[in-house]
Amino acid sequence: LGFDVGRRRSHGSAILCGDGVLSYDVAYSHMLPGNVHRMFGTKIGMGLKEAGIRDVSLGENFSVRVEGKPIAGHGQYGVLGKCGVYHGVMAVEKWDADLVDSVINLRPASALYKKSEYELIRDLPAVNDYASIGKKELAKIILSSVTGDKYETWPIEKLMPDAMYLARTIYSDPKWINHAYANGSSSGNMSSGLGFCLIDLLSPESTIEAI
DSSP states (O other), X not given: OOSOOOOOTTOOSBOOOOTTEEEEEEEEEXXXXXXXXXXXXXXXXXXXXXTTOOSEEEETTTEXXXXXXXXXXXXXXXXXXXXXXXXXXXXXXXOOHHHHHHHSOOOOOOSSOSSOHHHHHHHOOOGGGTOOOOHHHHHHHHHHHHHTSOOOOOOHHHXXXXXXHHHHHTTTSTTHHHHHHHTTSSSOOOOOOOOBGGGGGGSOOOEEEEO
């Protein structure tokens, strides 16, 4: 296909991550109190404000929004009594609707969405619509906001042994998704025709709070 395909344990429809998209994961202890999306989504929104973006808000369906439109979407997955992951994608540059359309089966217009997904993707906001900032600089700002500026960076070589072990022992089996769903370690089974992930965040939702 010309690109790598991954499957997130938190389930959901397809997303296309390229150079113009910032992807991130936040691991947390099961002892973390309160609403995880409110906690981390707010910190990510505060990072956007530090980058110079106004009118940032937190949407109830795991989104961070600018001027009411989703600029970042998130998912959450946890193992009861152990730990969890809050992860997301953020459009730094405008989504390439033609590229997305070439690799994802986009949905046509419907009763819920009067426009096709292709048209809706073209209308989605990006960070560079509001602030001139590079992906690496934005990542540092958000990292500092989420961690309270308390973090250390690791070389990729330190992480690769564990990643390769998981690749050999779990993910080498093409049926691992169905196995994970059956034993409860993943919240979604395989499905198709779900379209582009961020479009589902366009559905009417309450704004939890302005950031």
